[in-house]
Amino acid sequence: xxxxxxxxxxxxxxxxxxxxxxxxxxxxxxxxxxxxxxxxxxxxxxxxxxxxxxxxxxxxxxxxxxxxxxxxxxxxxxxxxxxxxxxxxxxxxxxxxxxxxxxxxxxxx
Numbered sequence: 001x002x003x004x005x006x007x008x009x010x011x012x013x014x015x016x017x018x019x020x021x022x023x024x025x026x027x028x029x030x031x032x033x034x035x036x037x038x039x040x041x042x043x044x045x046x047x048x049x050x051x052x053x054x055x056x057x058x059x060x061x062x063x064x065x066x067x068x069x070x071x072x073x074x075x076x077x078x079x080x081x082x083x084x085x086x087x088x089x090x091x092x093x094x095x096x097x098x099x100x101x102x103x104x105x106x107x108x109x
Contacts, residue, residue, distance in 0.1 A: 008042035
């Protein structure tokens with residue numbers, strides 16, 4: 001069983017296999033390790049595991065859900081920008097410096 005936590009505009013915020021509630025009404029998911037403010041939750045939907053594809057599980061915010069329409073792509077979804085570590089950045093700079101040196105050396109012959 002999967003629980004879809006939807007925002008007020010039906011965007012899938014989280015998918016969890018557990019659902020409890022705090023005394024103040026906030027949903028608790030992930031075996032009670034994450035509480036979500038009840039004021040940003042539009043709806044909670046229960047689905048069978050088979051109804052949720054791997055892509056939806058990996059990228060829930062990419063989808064909206066309504067009981068009538070099922071899952072649809074979120075028209076406002078923007079792919080996250082991949083963060084580059086300092087090590088990766090330094091490797092890219094070194095590669096560019098080596099490529100530039102090869103170009104300069106090749107052009108002087």
